[in-house]
Amino acid sequence: MSTVDATRAATVQPTASRGRCIYRIVQVTADLIGLGLALLIAYLIRQSVPGVEHANDLSNHLGDGVWALALGWLIAIALMGGYNPRFATTGTEIYSAILRATVVAAGFSGIALFLTGQPLSRVFFTIFFMIGPVFLLASRFVIRRVINGMRARGHLQSRVVLVGSMPHVDAIARTITRETWLGYDIVGAITPPHDPRRRSRLGIDALGTTDHLADIVREHRPSVLLFTAGSMMTSDEFRRIAWDLEAFDLDVIVVPGMSEIAADRVMMRPVAGLPLVHLEPPRARASLSWSKRAFDIVSTAAGLILISPLLLAIALAVKLGDGGPVLFTQQRVGRDGQLFSFLKFRSMVPDAEKVRAQMLENADRDRGNAVMFKMAEDPRITRVGRVLRRYSLDELPQLWNVLRGDMSLIGPRPALPSEVESYHDDAHRRLSVRPGITGLWQVSGRSDLSWDETVRLDLFYVDNWSFAQDMSILVRTVRAVIASEGAY
Structure with a gap:
């Protein structure tokens, strides 16, 4: 590995785990700010409601349970996958996670307040759980736009090595090159032993064969290892490669043989150790x-x-x-x-x-x-x-x-x-x-x-x-x- 490549590996993208950690810290901080603003707005609205007697009583009980509400909400978000970096830049899963977490947090918080007899205003409680999701969803939208925008401009790039035969490598590389917001910087390809080509038609160099995959990963230090369709001859071969990759800090992505299919048409159900993929029919009639x-x-x-x-x-x-x-x-x-x-x-x-x-x-x-x-x-x-x-x-x-x-x-x-x-x-x-x-x-x-x-x-x-x-x-x-x- 040359000095230039080593420098590039160190500066283009930190380790996968460090990148995930940074994202979670930023997102949790944004959520704390958002929920703090929701608490303030709910408090001000509650205090300004005409005809509510003893409005100042809210301030006496605000510190008793309100921060527990926010903490419980953050825990619910984490449990529902709202801090999963894999959902951060594409898809609707992260937004669905926020909505599910809101329902769970509101339900359990309401039950807890009732059982403990906390005299928290119902008006405040309702407004808080109505305004809070707006800030939570908005922060994820903004962070997504910032990340994807920076990636499209060449920042926050992840070094990716493609694994598979050269035709499959080119097929994936076309998408990666076109969708710059993915932030993938293609380092090269690892090909099966039976593929003698050293360079693809798109100019992607072969770094070696799958027989030496672990050594190649150790040398080039990618953040992402992306297996194309048909990259492995047998499931046992792929399992052994997964064992070899266990010690490395990287993301492993497998591209299935099917493409151009929305995620909500696919459901995976492991049966007898086999990862069976159930596919809904096309929806032209729908x-x-x-x-x-x-x-x-x-x-x-x-x-x-x-x-x-x-x-x-x-x-x-x-x-x-x-x-x-x-x-x-x-x-x-x-x-x-x-x-x-x-x-x-x-x-x-x-x-x-x-x-x-x-x-x-x-x-x-x-x-x-x-x-x-x-x-x-x-x-x-x-x-x-x-x-x-x-x-x-x-x-x-x-x-x-x-x-x-x-x-x-x-x-x-x-x-x-x-x-x-x-x-x-x-x-x-x-x-x-x-x-x-x-x-x-x-x-x-x-x-x-x-x-x-x-x-x-x-x-x-x-x-x-x-x-x-x-x-x-x-x-x-x-x-x-x-x-x-x-x-x-």
Whole structure:
């Protein structure tokens, strides 16, 4: 191991256990501050309630049991996994842990106060357990954003060694390279003895074979050892490697053979020493449920009423811009291949479709999406249209498409008939649900994405639909629109 590599190993990332310890200290400190603020707010509100006799009595009993409430709450959070670093940067598990801990802490605290006869105000108790979760959830959201933001900028990196054959290593490396917020710095790969390649197509060097895995880990000191699909020949071989790794301070991650499956569709149940994975079927049919349709209708109707003045202002701006039509109507492919009239505020010159064939000749100016035609500097876009596109205001008439049942608020982007003709077999699954105004494509880069990435995201949405995911996409859409990422 060279001097440069040794220095890099020491500075890029501390040991895995130290990193976990730092995270827990920061999170517990944030929780103490949050609960302290919740105590103060609950106290002030309780003291200001009109008509409550002997309001000052609360201060006499505040020190008797209130700090026990906070301590019990912190213990409940720890027991529910609220301080697990593995949940800190992705997923909803850490937020679910806070909600479960709140219910447990409130229940046990209420019972304890009743049994011990503590005269703590019920108003104070209720407000405390209503405000406290807000601070607890907010602190985790902020810490997550800070950690992921720093990782995306090249800080807080974890040295990771990939274990597996070179094709599997490249497949995982593409995701790691794309998702910079994961904070993984790939050191190299450890390959099976039967794989003679010393470098992958992506340029990842082989550090050695699995026969010498422990020696390689000792030399390169990774924080994470990530086993790709098919990296071990037998379960006994993997068990022996796990024994060899017992003395090392690192995180071991195993990537199963299945991918693009949401965590809530997978349940592991050890049976007779075998880690059996139970997999729920895809949820394309569930995304067509009456509850999703009801949410679309109610939300869209309310939204149209609220933004009607904005719609009128945009219509006037488009009309006065060049005197052309306000709306742009186009045939798009909806659920099960059915065509429908797709509505947008016109953002291009009136004869934009006539000159599209000429634009297709400039394929070198396209941003790389081989199926969906998008140009970063499309000369057909009007001055008003450029503003509309920057903030996705041109999409607002599609709310009418949602009311009519052609589209949903969230789903894959509706495709042109010419695009569908270019679909490969897997891509046709995008048509099994209603297309959406927004979706994973919209919040993950939009027009900057390649066609393969677009299909991957849409298929993930179709197969793993959930109402919680829809709400997450709506929130992320607001952020994506404000940032104008990939909008052109």
